[in-house]
Amino acid sequence: MGTLIVTEAELRSCLPIDKGSLTAIERSFSWISEGRVSMPPVMHIDIDDGSAVDTKGAFVDGLEHLAVKVATGFFRNPQIGLPSCSSIIALMNAKTGAFDCIFLDNGYLMNLRTGLAGAVAAKHLAPKRVTTVGVVGTGVQARYQIESLALVRRFERLLVFGRNTASVSSYCAEMTGLLGIPVEPCQSLAELVTFAQIVVTTTPATEPIIMAEWLHSDLHITAMGSDLPGKQELHSNILESADVVVCDVFDQCVIGGELQNLGEGGGTILEIGAIISGAEQFSRPTDAVTICDLTGTGAQDTAIAVEAFDRVKAAKLGTSL
Amino acid sequence: MGTLIVTEAELRSCLPIDKGSLTAIERSFSWISEGRVSMPPVMHIDIDDGSAVDTKGAFVDGLEHLAVKVATGFFRNPQIGLPSCSSIIALMNAKTGAFDCIFLDNGYLMNLRTGLAGAVAAKHLAPKRVTTVGVVGTGVQARYQIESLALVRRFERLLVFGRNTASVSSYCAEMTGLLGIPVEPCQSLAELVTFAQIVVTTTPATEPIIMAEWLHSDLHITAMGSDLPGKQELHSNILESADVVVCDVFDQCVIGGELQNLGEGGGTILEIGAIISGAEQFSRPTDAVTICDLTGTGAQDTAIAVEAFDRVKAAKLGTSL
Numbered sequence: 087m088g089t090l091i092v093t094e095a096e097l098r099s100c101l102p103i104d105k106g107s108l109t110a111i112e113r114s115f116s117w118i119s120e121g122r123v124s125m126p127p128v129m130h131i132d133i134d135d136g137s138a139v140d141t142k143g144a145f146v147d148g149l150e151h152l153a154v155k156v157a158t159g160f161f162r163n164p165q166i167g168l169p170s171c172s173s174i175i176a177l178m179n180a181k182t183g184a185f186d187c188i189f190l191d192n193g194y195l196m197n198l199r200t201g202l203a204g205a206v207a208a209k210h211l212a213p214k215r216v217t218t219v220g221v222v223g224t225g226v227q228a229r230y231q232i233e234s235l236a237l238v239r240r241f242e243r244l245l246v247f248g249r250n251t252a253s254v255s256s257y258c259a260e261m262t263g264l265l266g267i268p269v270e271p272c273q274s275l276a277e278l279v280t281f282a283q284i285v286v287t288t289t290p291a292t293e294p295i296i297m298a299e300w301l302h303s304d305l306h307i308t309a310m311g312s313d314l315p316g317k318q319e320l321h322s323n324i325l326e327s328a329d330v331v332v333c334d335v336f337d338q339c340v341i342g343g344e345l346q347n348l349g350e351g352g353g354t355i356l357e358i359g360a361i362i363s364g365a366e367q368f369s370r371p372t373d374a375v376t377i378c379d380l381t382g383t384g385a386q387d388t389a390i391a392v393e394a395f396d397r398v399k400a401a402k403l404g405t406s407l
Numbered sequence: 408m409g410t411l412i413v414t415e416a417e418l419r420s421c422l423p424i425d426k427g428s429l430t431a432i433e434r435s436f437s438w439i440s441e442g443r444v445s446m447p448p449v450m451h452i453d454i455d456d457g458s459a460v461d462t463k464g465a466f467v468d469g470l471e472h473l474a475v476k477v478a479t480g481f482f483r484n485p486q487i488g489l490p491s492c493s494s495i496i497a498l499m500n501a502k503t504g505a506f507d508c509i510f511l512d513n514g515y516l517m518n519l520r521t522g523l524a525g526a527v528a529a530k531h532l533a534p535k536r537v538t539t540v541g542v543v544g545t546g547v548q549a550r551y552q553i554e555s556l557a558l559v560r561r562f563e564r565l566l567v568f569g570r571n572t573a574s575v576s577s578y579c580a581e582m583t584g585l586l587g588i589p590v591e592p593c594q595s596l597a598e599l600v601t602f603a604q605i606v607v608t609t610t611p612a613t614e615p616i617i618m619a620e621w622l623h624s625d626l627h628i629t630a631m632g633s634d635l636p637g638k639q640e641l642h643s644n645i646l647e648s649a650d651v652v653v654c655d656v657f658d659q660c661v662i663g664g665e666l667q668n669l670g671e672g673g674g675t676i677l678e679i680g681a682i683i684s685g686a687e688q689f690s691r692p693t694d695a696v697t698i699c700d701l702t703g704t705g706a707q708d709t710a711i712a713v714e715a716f717d718r719v720k721a722a723k724l725g726t727s728l
Contacts, residue, residue, distance in 0.1 A: 089495075089511050091412050091728055129450035131466050131473065139499060141462050141475055145452050152452065154462055154477045156497050158504025166503075174410075174506055176477050176495055178460060182487075183479025185495055188509060190410050190728060405728060407412055407511060 090187040090404040092394070094194045100397040103198065103233050107393055111202040112209070112362055114146075114389035118335060119359030122147040125384045136161050144384035145180065152180050153391035155384070157196055169193070175391045187395050187404070193226075199390040200382055201230025203334070204286055204308050207378040209238040210361050211332055211370065212284050212306035216241045220282035222275065222295065222319070224248035224257040227288040227310065235284070236265060245272040245281060276300050279307075287311050287319040294347075298323035303373035310380040314342045320377065322347035329374040331355045335383055344379040411508040411725040413715070415515045421718040424519065424554050428714055432523040433530070433683055435467075435710035439656060440680030443468040446705045457482050465705035466501065473501050474712035476705070478517055490514070496712045508716050508725070514547075520711040521703055522551025524655070525607055525629050528699040530559040531682050532653055532691065533605050533627035537562045541603035543596065543616065543640070545569035545578040548609040548631065556605070557586060566593040566602060597621050600628075608632050608640040619644035624694035631701040635663045641698065643668035650695040652676045656704055665700040 101107060117123050125144040132138055136159075143154035157173040164170060173196050177187040189195055219241045221228050232244060244261060246269060248254040254271045261269040272278040279285055279300040287296060289311040296307065298321055307328075309319045325331055325348055336357055339345035345355065358378065360366040370376065398404050422428055438444050446465040453459055457480075464475035478494040485491060494517050498508040510516055540562045542549050553565060565582060567590060569575040575592045582590040593599040600606055600621040608617060610632040617628065619642050628649075630640045646652055646669055657678055660666035666676065679699065681687040691697065719725050 091509075091726075093728055124453050126450050126452055129447050129462055129464065129475075131447055131464050131475070132445045133466050133473075133501065134468075137504065139464065139466070139473065139475060139504065141450055141464065143450065143452050143460065143462065145454050145460070147455075152454075152460065154450075154452070154460060156475050156477075156499075156506075158499055158506075160502070160504040163503055168503055168505075172504055172506060174497055174509065178477075178479055180454065181481070182484055182489055183458065183460065183481040183493055184489075185477075185479075185493060185511065188412075188495065188511075190506065190509075405412075405726070407414055407726060 088406040089185045090398065090406050092187060092189050092398050092404040094190060094192045096398065096403040097189060097191055097194055097394055100401040100403060101394050103201065103237065105237060107198060107390065108202050108205055108234065108237050110389045110393035111199055111386055112206045114383070114385040115206065115334065115359035116363040117146050117385050118383065119357055119363050119365055123385045142384035142387055144388045146385060146388055149388065149392060150180055151177050151186065151392050151395065153177050153388040155196065155387040175387060177391045177395055189391060189394060195390045195394060197226055197230045199386045200227060200310065201234040203380055203382070203386060204231040204310055205234035205238050207308045207358060207380060208235055208284055208306065210358060211376045211378055212239060213304050213370065216283040218243045218245060218282045220245040220272065220278040220285045221288065222247050222278065222285065223288035224250065224253040225288060228257060229261065231286045231288055231310065232261060233264060235286070239284065242267055244269040245278045247272045247275050247278045289319055290317065291319045292316050294318050294321035296320045296324065298327050301327060301375050306376045308378045308380060309344050312343050313381045315346060317342065318344065318347055320344050322349055324377060328377045329371055330376045332358050332361065332376065333379040334358060334381055338381050339379045343381040409727040410506045411719065411727050413508060413510050413719050413725040415511060415513040417719065417724040418510060418512055418515055418715055421722045421724060422715050424522065424558065426558060428519060428711065429523050429526055429555065429558050431710045431714035432520055432707055433527045435704070435706040436527065436655065436680035437684040438467050438706050439704065440678055440684050440686055444706045463705035463708055465709045467706060467709055470709065470713060471501055472498050472507065472713050472716065474498050474709040476517065476708040496708060498712045498716055510712060510715060516711045516715060518547055518551050520707045521548060521631065522555040524701055524707060525552040525631055526555035526559050528629045528679060528701060529556055529605055529627060531679060532697045532699055533560060534625050534691065537604040539564045539566060539603045541566040541593065541599040541606040542609065543568050543599065543606065544609035545571065545574040546609060549578060550582070552607045552609055552631065553582060554585060556607070560605065563588055565590040566599045568593045568596050568599045610640055611638065612640045613637050615639050615642035617641045617645065619648050622648060622696050627697045629699045629701060630665050633664050634702045636667060638663065639665065639668055641665050643670055645698060649698045650692055651697040653679050653682065653697065654700040655679060655702055659702050660700045664702040
C-alpha cells in the first residue's frame with residue numbers, strides 16, 4: 087500500500103463545486119456540534135512581513151480517515167507574479183495512521199471548502215426568495231462563494247463592490263459568463279447592502295466596512311473574511327441589531343472572527359452545526375436580518391479531503407508512490 | 408515548478424547516518440540558541456487509545472526552506488503487524504511558500520534526526536575516552552542512537568538492557584554485525600550504568616528507571632525517551648546530583664522532558680545549542696557526571712529535511728508532480 091499523490095489538475099477534474107461536495111461540507115458542521123471532532127488550535131508559523139504557514143487538522147470519530155492541511159500565505163508573491171496562497175492536505179487512515187493520500191492542491195481544496203461553507207450558511211439561514219446578491223471583494227473567494235451560492239439559491243442579479251476598478255471589471259465579465267445573469271459593479275457598499283437579500287463579505291478588512299444603518303428586512307449576511315485577531319468586516323453594532331447571529335465554531339470566532347468584536351449586548355449565538363443537525367430548531371423569521379460568521383475549520387479540511395479521496399479513487403486518478 | 412515527491416527508499420539511498428547529516432542536526436541546535444527559529448508548540452490531534460497525530464514545524468531565519476512534519480503514532484499497529492509510527496515532511500520555499508518537496512519518509516527522517524541529536528549531545532558532552540556504552544531499550548531508537556553515536560565516539564563494547572529477551576537477542580545480533588564489537592545483554596540497569604561511560608535511554612517509561620545511586624565519575628547520560636508530560640526515565644535526584652545538566656529546548660523539556668521533574672535544587676541548566684554555538688563556554692570537567700535531556704524540535708525536522716533535499720537533488724532522485 088503506497089501513498090496516492092493527487093495533483094490540483096486531477097482534483098479539479100473530479101471534484102468541482104457540486105451538490106456532493108456541498109453535502110460533504112454541510113456534514114462537517116454537524117460533526118462539530120455532535121461533539122465528534124478532535125480539533126486542536128491552528129499551528130501558526132510566523133515567517134516575516136505577515137507571511138505564515140498555518141496547519142489545521144481534525145479527527146472525526148467514526149470516519150475512516152483524518153486530514154492535516156498545511157497552508158501557506160505569502161503576501162508578497164503577487165509582486166513576482168505568484169499566487170499568495172498554496173496548500174497540501176495529508177489524508178491518514180484513522181485506524182493505522184498510514185498516509186493514504188497527499189493532495190498537492192495548491193489551495194484548491196481550501197478555496198472549495200471555504201466557498202461551499204458559505205453556501206451551506208446561506209442554505210440554512212438566507213431568505214428562500216432572493217433576487218439580488220451582493221459580494222464584497224473581487225478575489226478568489228468572491229468567485230468560489232458566489233459559484234457555490236448558486237447551488238442553494240436562484241438569484242437574478244449579482245452586485246459587486248471592490249476598490250480596484252480593473253479587478254471589478256474582470257470579475258463582472260467572468261461571473262456573468264459563469265452564472266448567465268447580470269453582474270454589475272456597485273458604487274458604494276451602502277447601495278450594495280440596500281439592494282441585496284444576501285451579502286457575502288470576502289475581504290481581509292481590519293476595520294468595519296458594513297454598517298448597521300444599512301441593514302433592512304429580509305437580509306442575510308455571511309462574513310467569511312475575518313479569521314484572525316484584528317480582522318473585522320461588520321460593524322460590531324450589526325451583531326447586536328441582527329435578529330439571529332450564527333457562527334461556525336464559537337470559541338474560534340470570538341478569537342479570530344467577527345465575534346471578537348462582540349459587545350455585552352445581543353442575543354444568543356448559535357453554531358450552524360446545531361441547526362444543520364437539528365439540535366437547535368431554527369426557522370428563519372419573516373423579514374429578519376441574519377448574520378453568519380465563518381472562520382473555517384479543520385473539520386472542513388477533513389471533510390473535503392475525504393470527499394476528494396472518494397472521487398479520486400472512483401476516477402482512478404493519482405500517482406501511487 | 409512542480410513538487411518533488413521522495414520515498415523512504417530514495418531517502419535511505421542518499422541520506423544515511425553520516426557526518427553530513429550529523430552536521431545538519433548539530434547546526435539546528437545553534438539556530439535555536441541564536442534566536443533564529445520561529446517554532447510554535449506541537450499541534451497534537453488526539454485519536455483514541457493513546458494514538459495521535461503530532462505536527463511540528465519551524466522557520467529558521469536565513470534558510471531557503473522551512474519544513475512541517477506530520478507524524479503518526481498508532482500504538483495498536485504492532486498487533487496487526489504494522490509499525491506504530493509514520494510521518495511525512497513538507498518542505499516549503501521560505502520566500503514564496505511553494506511546496507518544493509514532500510518526503511514520504513515513513514518515519515525514517517524522524518528516526519534519523521532523533522538518533523543524530525543523541526550523537527550531537529555525546530559529541531559535546533560525553534567523555535572523550537569511552538570503552539563501554541550502555542543502551543536502555545531495544546527498539547528503533549536504540550539502533551539509531553547507537554549507530555549515530557559511533558560517528559562521534561569509538562567504543563569497545565555495547566551493553567543493552569531490555570525487558571523482552573527475544574528483542575534483546577535480536578538487537579545484540581544485529582548491532583554486533585553493524586558495529587563489529589561485542590554487544591551484550593545486561594541483567595540489570597544498575598550493572599549497565601556501572602560499567603558504562605555513556606548511557607542512552609530510549610524508553611517510553613513513565614516511572615524513573617535510572618537511579619542516582621548508580622552514578623559514577625566519568626559518565627554521560629542522554630535521556631531521549633521522555634517527550635510528553637508524564638514520561639520519565641531518570642530519577643529526579645539525578646538532575647540535582649549531576650555536575651552538568653543540558654537540554655535541547657528548556658521551555659519544552661520542563662513540559663515534556665526529564666526537566667518536568669526538576670525540583671528546587673540543582674544548578675544551571677544549559678541548552679546544548681548555546682554550547683555548540685560557543686555562546687556558553689563549556690569544557691567537560693574531569694570525572695564529571697553529565698546529563699542531556701532531549702525532546703526533539705521542529706528545527707531538527709527543518710534541518711534534516713533541508714539536508715535531505717540537497718542530497719535528493721544531487722542524486723537526481725524523486726518524482727516531480
